[in-house]
Amino acid sequence: MWVWVMGVALLGWLGLWLGRGGFWRADQVLPPPSEPLTDCPGVAVLIPARNEANALPQTLPSLLQQQYGGAWEIWLIDDQSEDGTGAVAAQIAQALGGTERLHILTGRALPAGWSGKLWALEQGWQAVQAQAQTPDKFKYLLLTDADICHAPDSLAQLVTQAERQGLGLVSWMVRLRCESVWDCLLIPAFVFFFQKLYPFPWVNDPTKRTAAAAGGCILLAQTVLEQLGGFGSLQGALIDDCTLAQRVKGLGVPIWLGLTSSTFSVRPYGTLASTWGMVSRTAFTQLHYSPWLLLGTVLGMGLMYLFPPLGLGWGLVRGIPWLVAVTGLTWGLMGALYRPTLRWYNLPTVWGLTLPLAAGLYTLMTLDSAWQHWRGRGSAWKGRVYPKGS
Template identity: 50%
Template sequence: MSIFAWFALSSLAVWVWLLLGRGFFWRTDQRLPPQGAAPARWPRVAVVVPARDEAAVLPRSLPSLLGQDYPGEAEVFLVDDGSTDGTGRLARELSVLHGGLPLTVVSPGEPEAGWTGKLWALRHGMARARAGGPEFLLLTDADIAHRPDGLRRLVAAATGNGLDLVSQMARLRVASGWERLVVPAFVYFFAQLYPFRWINRERPRATAAAGGCVLLRTETAVAAGVPDVIRRAVIDDVSLARAVRRAGGRIWLGLADGVESVRPYPGLADLWRMVARSAYAQLRHRPPLLVGTVAGLALVYLVPPVATVAGLAAGDGVTAVAGGAAWAVMAGTYVPMLRHYGLPAWRAPLLPFTALLYLLMTVDSAVRHHRGLGAAWKGRTYAGEYAFRHGE
């Protein structure tokens, strides 16, 4: 057999393993666990929203939090993290206009050395929130809109199943052509890296959370020492989940119904920045991991279509068949995620092209890091000492 045939067969073997041995990561059936009977007493909840220059999306997200029909006591703390676009003022205006849950807008000032901006804002907001004695904290991003019964369903799932952290992967926007190409793959790759079933097992084999929507038991947060123990984390959601797990907390992560991001990423450049700002941090800024990741992405996602075309052109049946079979398995595992986003199945064979984009974004992230640019977001750059952390 030719060397191309061996590559194609290797890729096919990897895809068979991914299909059957990676926690069925490609399935989209991990939704909020059964909630059972309503609790006799609904616990008090504080919602903490870190926000930096979010005036463009706040009118679509904040009213959904203020309008929660939660049966117990709840209040919202929006942490205005040095915004220059009137985010704090707009939040107060929206509260007056829409009513609903009480809103408190606080400002922590610039982060101290050794803190990322978001975690500094969360630290300040969580401290203010804990003064009211909430049993749960809902940590949610400023661009996330929640269905009216979202908080009630989260709390019911946590109390009914003895969970300390319940996180939902928000449905991202897929309005533009580039969003439809890149966004579903973003969630697909995340699930492949952190299979939800493995996270949600009684004896977990993986740990992660989705930072856009995290319901956290307050006493567990205190026991885990968050956010202080993850203060340098660029990828803070996974670090938060690991800190909770180390403290003995039980975690659940799944796809969301009724939790949606309203932030637009209309062009490729917008999506590129979103991925590249933290891709190399995910690899802990280690060149060997970068090389291994690039090689792995090439073998798993690029070899199948290349082998299929090359095998057909050269009359190499083994290469063409193995490459085509690997490509078919790949596309088949992608279809459920496309359906989750309401997109047609014919897009599934395009996944190798999307994977190539992610490969280039990851390389660009590494180049930016070694040029001293680091992870840039909202006018702040985190380089050097800031990394993917599982807790300190």
């Protein structure tokens, strides 16, 4: 049994090393523009915000003070917050002299079949269209979460990439907070698993079908959104960022997804429970609610991540040199592929040994997501529970 299991696991890691687009290199990064754009198109920034009064003092100034050569305005959609989100945003804009640039919308009640974020974005987009004096005033929309703090040149980098590469969508997986022990265990692993599931080099290759985006920061061409039929075309999608990217690439429009360290999330996770809630909310949705895909995921994660350390322990206890060698090589290769992501988060290589533990916890989160779905609890987020099957 050990010969068969460890042989498959080793071949699997060799396949990830040599295939999957070299996802593990974590090298899809936007370079600083060599030359600024001579004609910067207008950008409308849409921020869906629900109970974000604590985050906005850190994040909203970064958008109000962008170093961008074109016109940009911000629409913050206060999605029925209970903590004074809209008032806090207004105070920040007034203090920075940005009241003319910031528009605060009071979100309407959530209609049936919509997720809160998509409904907020749809309302923001309607407001942009109503207020724009000319149809081409805002060529792009920047969709960004209220907890994202942007680098001063964030907008310039995203637009430059879109303009010079002819892209309809440019997205950054921003740097997530990684401070506590739980963060160090789970956050880099989350980024690693996301890159493995959606290899960024394949996403960025127009000849590949793979498509994904990171919802915290997406630059989207308005004409592309119009082709899709607005955010209503994504209605009911809980994994709205990747769904959007798949629809855009399905139109034959090239997209780009990469990493950034200068634009980051201020949202604190810090505990196992907070990360667990984030992942279990949509993990089973990612598997299309299929029990067979769930079974395959559990078996695959166990084979690839858990058996190597277990086999190494068994080989040491029973004194089986070949088993120690094969499992040690497999675990070492696993850590080597994980190292670039760890380096991105300024963590030492030794943290690579914890990837099997992180994989085990993420497998349990996925099982919990399926359990909640089968109990009819749907997906909960920001005080809302979305019905089963949404």
